[in-house]
Amino acid sequence: MSVPLHGIIAEYESAEELLHAARRAREAGYTQMDAYSPFPVHGLSEAIGFEDHKVPWVVFISGVIGAIAGFSLQYYVSVIDYPLNVGGRPFLSWPSFIPVTFETTVLFAAFGAFIGMLALNGLPQPYHPVFNAPRFERASQDRFFLCIEASDPLFDRVKTRQFLENTGARLVSEVEE
Amino acid sequence: MQQEIVRTEPAGRLIEGGHTYESITHKIGSVVLSYKHPRAWYIVTAIAAVGVFTLITSIAWLLLRGVGIWGINQPVGWGFAIINFVWWIGIGHAGTLISAILLLLRQQWRTSINRFAEAMTIFAVMCAGMFPLLHVGRPWVAYWLLPIPNWTSAWPQFRSPLIWDVFAVTTYFTVSLLFWFTGLIPDFATLRDRAKKRIAQVIFGVLAMGWRNSAKHWHRYDAAYLLLAGLSTPLVVSVHSIVSLDFAVSLIPGWHTTIFPPYFVAGAIYSGFAMVLTLVIPIRAWYKMQDFLTMKHLDWMAKIMLATGLIVFYGYIMEMFTAFYSANQYEQYLAANRFFGPYAPYFWALLICNGLIPQVLWSPKVRQNVALLFIIALIVNVGMWLERFVIVVTSLHRDFLPSSWGMYYPTVWDWGLYLGTIGFFTFMMFLFVRFVPMISIFEMRDLLHQTDRHHPAAATTTAAATPVAHTEVTP
Numbered sequence: 001m002s003v004p005l006h007g008i009i010a011e012y013e014s015a016e017e018l019l020h021a022a023r024r025a026r027e028a029g030y031t032q033m034d035a036y037s038p039f040p041v042h043g044l045s046e047a048i049g050f051e052d053h054k055v056p057w058v059v060f061i062s063g064v065i066g067a068i069a070g071f072s073l074q075y076y077v078s079v080i081d082y083p084l085n086v087g088g089r090p091f092l093s094w095p096s097f098i099p100v101t102f103e104t105t106v107l108f109a110a111f112g113a114f115i116g117m118l119a120l121n122g123l124p125q126p127y128h129p130v131f132n133a134p135r136f137e138r139a140s141q142d143r144f145f146l147c148i149e150a151s152d153p154l155f156d157r158v159k160t161r162q163f164l165e166n167t168g169a170r171l172v173s174e175v176e177e
Numbered sequence: 178m179q180q181e182i183v184r185t186e187p188a189g190r191l192i193e194g195g196h197t198y199e200s201i202t203h204k205i206g207s208v209v210l211s212y213k214h215p216r217a218w219y220i221v222t223a224i225a226a227v228g229v230f231t232l233i234t235s236i237a238w239l240l241l242r243g244v245g246i247w248g249i250n251q252p253v254g255w256g257f258a259i260i261n262f263v264w265w266i267g268i269g270h271a272g273t274l275i276s277a278i279l280l281l282l283r284q285q286w287r288t289s290i291n292r293f294a295e296a297m298t299i300f301a302v303m304c305a306g307m308f309p310l311l312h313v314g315r316p317w318v319a320y321w322l323l324p325i326p327n328w329t330s331a332w333p334q335f336r337s338p339l340i341w342d343v344f345a346v347t348t349y350f351t352v353s354l355l356f357w358f359t360g361l362i363p364d365f366a367t368l369r370d371r372a373k374k375r376i377a378q379v380i381f382g383v384l385a386m387g388w389r390n391s392a393k394h395w396h397r398y399d400a401a402y403l404l405l406a407g408l409s410t411p412l413v414v415s416v417h418s419i420v421s422l423d424f425a426v427s428l429i430p431g432w433h434t435t436i437f438p439p440y441f442v443a444g445a446i447y448s449g450f451a452m453v454l455t456l457v458i459p460i461r462a463w464y465k466m467q468d469f470l471t472m473k474h475l476d477w478m479a480k481i482m483l484a485t486g487l488i489v490f491y492g493y494i495m496e497m498f499t500a501f502y503s504a505n506q507y508e509q510y511l512a513a514n515r516f517f518g519p520y521a522p523y524f525w526a527l528l529i530c531n532g533l534i535p536q537v538l539w540s541p542k543v544r545q546n547v548a549l550l551f552i553i554a555l556i557v558n559v560g561m562w563l564e565r566f567v568i569v570v571t572s573l574h575r576d577f578l579p580s581s582w583g584m585y586y587p588t589v590w591d592w593g594l595y596l597g598t599i600g601f602f603t604f605m606m607f608l609f610v611r612f613v614p615m616i617s618i619f620e621m622r623d624l625l626h627q628t629d630r631h632h633p634a635a636a637t638t639t640a641a642a643t644p645v646a647h648t649e650v651t652p
Contacts, residue, residue, distance in 0.1 A: 074335045099344070103344040110352040114359055128387060
C-alpha cells in the first residue's frame with residue numbers, strides 16, 4: 001500500500017445523483033475534485049467549483065490577430081509591394097479587401113477555439129491516473145463519476161471514503177497515482 | 178392545445194424505441210467496431226470505387242492533354258468545371274447549416290443528423306475544390322493562387338472575387354474540418370473505451386488525445402463548440418455569397434444581378450438538404466437507425482427543403498422580372514433565350530425539378546412516404562445541377578455580340594470527371610459510415626437526458642431498464 005493515491009472516486013448512475021454528490025462535497029469543504037460524465041451535464045462545473053472563461057478570450061484575440069493579419073497582407077501586397085492600377089481605383093481600395101479580411105478572421109478564430117480548448121484542457125495527454133479507476137471506461141458510456149483528489153487539504157483516506165459512500169454512490173474505490 | 182398546432186407532424190419523440198445511454202452507445206458505436214456490415218454497404222462502396230477510378234482516369238488524361246479534352250470553348254469558357262464546383266459547394270452548405278445554425282437556434286433534432294451532414298460538407302467541399310484547380314489548366318502551379326512569394330514576383334489580385342473565393346473555400350474547408358473533429362473527440366474516447374481489439378484501442382486512443390470526460394474539459398469544450406458554431410454561421414453565408422460574386426461582379430447578362438448572393442445561399446441549403454435526404458434515407462434503413470433518424474427528422478428536413486425551394490423559386494421570378502424591368506436589351510434577350518433558346522429544355526426541366534415537383538411536399542402524406550421523399554430529393558439534386566448549368570452556359574453562350582455566339586457541348590471527359598466526383602463523394606461517405614460514428618453519440622446521450630427530464634415517466638422506465646451491473650469489461 002505504498003503507492004501514492006490520486007484520489008478516491010465514486011460511481012453514480014445518473015447525472016442528477018452526480019450533481020447532488022458534487023454539491024454535497026463542496027458543502028463539506030472539499031475543493032480539489034473533478035467529475036466525469038458521458039455528456040456535458042449542465043451546472044456540473046459550477047457544482048465542483050470550477051469556472052474558466054479563457055476560451056472565449058482566446059477566440060476573440062485570435063480573431064483580432066486574424067483580421068489584422070488578413071488586412072495587412074492585402075495592404076502590403078496591393079499598396080507597397082505590387083501596386084497595380086486597375087481602372088484608376090485607389091491602391092488602398094479597402095471595400096474589396098473586406099471578404100478576405102473576414103475569412104482570415106474566422107480562420108484564425110476557429111483555430112483559436114480548437115487549439116485553445118485543447119491546450120487549456122492539457123490535451124493531448126497520453127496518461128492520466130484517473131484511468132486507473134475501476135470501471136472508468138464507463139465514464140465515456142453510461143456512468144457518472146466524482147473524484148476527490150488527494151491534493152485536497154481535507155482529504156483523508158478513511159473519512160473521504162466514508163463521505164463518498166454516504167452520497168449514494170454505487171461503488172467507491174481508490175485511484176492510484 | 179399543443180396537439181392542435183402540431184397535429185400534422187408524425188407523433189413520437191426524437192429518440193424512439195425506449196433507449197438508454199448504454200443502448201445508444203452500443204447501437205451507434207458497434208457500427209464502427211464490428212465487422213458485420215449490410216450487403217448494401219459492400220455493393221454501394223464497390224460501385225463508388227469504380228467512380229473513384231473514373232475520377233483518377235479523367236484527371237490523369239486531363240493532366241496529360243490539357244483542358245482541350247473538355248467541351249469548353251470561346252465563348253463558354255467555364256462549362257462543367259464551374260457548374261460542378263458551385264453544385265458541390267452548395268451541397269456542403271446544409272452540413273454547416275445543420276451543425277452550426279440549428280445548434281445556435283437550439284433545434285434538438287439536429288443531433289441525429291449533424292455528424293452525418295458535417296461529413297457530407299467536408300467531402301462535398303473536397304469535390305468542389307478539385308474543379309477550379311483542374312480548370313486553371315496547370316494545377317501544378319495552383320499555389321500561385323495563394324499569397325506565397327514566388328519566382329514570378331507577382332501577387333494575387335485581392336480586388337478579384339476569384340481570389341476571395343480561394344480564401345473563402347479554403348477557410349470553409351478548414352473550419353468545417355476543425356468543427357467536425359472537435360465534435361468527434363468525445364466519441365473517439367467512447368470508442369477507445371469500448372474497443373476490444375488492440376489496433377482499435379490504439380487508433381481511437383490517439384484520436385481521442387486523452388479525453389477523459391472531465392467536467393472541466395466539458396466546460397471549456399462547450400464554450401469552444403458553441404463559438405465554432407457561431408463562427409461557422411456567418412462563414413457559411415459568406416462562402417456562397419462570395420461564390421455568387423464570381424458571377425455577379427462580372428458584366429455578363431444574367432450574372433450581373435444583386436439578387437445572386439441571397440439566392441445562391443438559399444439554393445445551397447436547398448440542394449444540401451436534398452443531398453442529406455438522399456444519403457440518410459438508404460443508410461438509415463440499411464443500418465436500422467430508425468430509432469434515431471425518425472420520421473420526425475425526415476419530415477422537418479422535407480419542410481426546410483420546401484421552404485428554401487420556394488425562396489429559390491422566388492429568385493427565378495425576380496431574375497426574370499429584373500431582366501424585363503431593366504429595359505436592357507441584352508438582359509431581355511437572355512431571359513427570352515432561357516425560355517426559348519437552344520438550351521430551353523434544360524431551363525424547363527429546371528423549373529419542373531426545382532419549382533413544380535417539390536410542391537407536393539406541402540402534403541404531410543408525401544413527407545411521411547420515405548420512398549417518395551427519396552425520389553423528390555434526387556429530383557431536387559438534379560434540378561439544382563440544372564440551375565447551375567443554366568446560369569453558367571446560357572449566360573455565356575450568347576452575350577453581347579452575335580458574331581461571338583457559340584454552343585457548348587460537354588464531352589465524355591466532362592462527364593467522367595463529374596460522375597467521378599459523385600463516386601468519390603459516395604465512397605468517402607461510406608468509408609465515413611464504416612470508420613467513424615455516423616451519429617454523435619455523446620450528443621444523443623445528452624438529448625436523451627434532456628428529453629427524459631421533460632418526461633419524468635420515461636426517466637424512471639429508463640433507469641429501471643438500465644442493468645445495474647455490466648461486468649463484461651471489468652477485469
